[in-house]
Amino acid sequence: MNVVVVTLFPELVAAVGESGIPRVAVESGALALTMISPRDFATNRHRTVDDRPFGGGPGMLLMAETLANAIESAKQSLPAESPGAKVVYLSPQGQRLDRSKVESLSMSSDLILVCGRYEGIDQRILESLVDEQISIGDYVLSGGELGAMVIIDAIARRLPGVLGDADSVVQDSFETNLLDHPHYTRPDVWRGLRIPAVLRSGNHAAIEQWRAQQRISGTARARPDLFYEYGVDERSRTLLTSAWQHADETND
Numbered sequence: 001m002n003v004v005v006v007t008l009f010p011e012l013v014a015a016v017g018e019s020g021i022p023r024v025a026v027e028s029g030a031l032a033l034t035m036i037s038p039r040d041f042a043t044n045r046h047r048t049v050d051d052r053p054f055g056g057g058p059g060m061l062l063m064a065e066t067l068a069n070a071i072e073s074a075k076q077s078l079p080a081e082s083p084g085a086k087v088v089y090l091s092p093q094g095q096r097l098d099r100s101k102v103e104s105l106s107m108s109s110d111l112i113l114v115c116g117r118y119e120g121i122d123q124r125i126l127e128s129l130v131d132e133q134i135s136i137g138d139y140v141l142s143g144g145e146l147g148a149m150v151i152i153d154a155i156a157r158r159l160p161g162v163l164g165d166a167d168s169v170v171q172d173s174f175e176t177n178l179l180d181h182p183h184y185t186r187p188d189v190w191r192g193l194r195i196p197a198v199l200r201s202g203n204h205a206a207i208e209q210w211r212a213q214q215r216i217s218g219t220a221r222a223r224p225d226l227f228y229e230y231g232v233d234e235r236s237r238t239l240l241t242s243a244w245q246h247a248d249e250t251n252d
């Protein structure tokens with residue numbers, strides 16, 4: 001997958017491809033990450049990329065022409081055989097990023113992520129060159145770079161062959177509208193805290209049943225909104241009831 005990021009801070013975004021899973025994605029060739037700076041398309045000798053907003057008000061805006069040239073250059077940098085690259089503008093006014101949006105982005109072969117700065121970008125760019133706006137949450141950042149890095153990280157782990165065990169993604173939180181179950185590693189008693197006995201039983205069916213219970217009861221407790229979407233069928237009702245009974249017995 002090709003991801004081109006249009007940003008005034010290429011070195012900031014480059015850092016996401018230098019560690020952990022995104023680095024594995026880059027090194028394995030599953031992800032090609034490149035950056036293009038609007039400053040390289042500035043026409044005056046100060047390489048100005050911003051200007052004051054019409055109508056007055058605080059702050060500056062990224063100018064339309066330099067940003068348009070950067071986005072068009074990003075499109076031209078992509079392989080000629082796949083001209084349909086989606087242009088995504090990171091914006092607090094966009095659709096909130098979630099698991100299904102990450103999944104659909106990860107299935108495209110080419111993606112252009114446009115990072116705003118200052119008060120944002122000229123509206124005419126949104127109308128003429130941007131396909132979609134994505135927000136990473138209901139708060140305002142000083143630039144779109146962290147949002148682009150969040151998308152790149154979340155996509156990278158879904159690309160074929162990047163995670164050693166493909167089941168990791170399937171078992172992650174949100175994949176089935178449930179949160180992940182708790183995890184433990186050695187030692188089995190740490191500072192007086194003992195792991196649940198079932199995890200040492202060697203009984204794989206019992207372990208899977210315990211994990212399913214934990215996913216259901218943990219989601220019902222921490223994220224009732226997700227649990228509602230998951231839908232309570234007969235199996236989850238039984239698992240939930242037995243998890244709560246077990247918790248009551250443990251508390252007695």
Ligand SMILES: C[S@@+](CC[C@H](N)C(=O)[O-])C[C@H]1O[C@@H](n2cnc3c(N)ncnc32)[C@H](O)[C@@H]1O
Pocket residue numbers: 089090091092093114115116117118119120121134135136137138139140141142143144145147
């Ligand atoms: C200071 S913000 C501009 C905020 C804009 N004036 C507003 O209130 O909607 C500068 C840039 O940061 C990025 N940004 C800020 N918050 C974001 C968020 N929650 N999700 C994605 N990008 C964000 C956008 O690219 C935006 O153009």
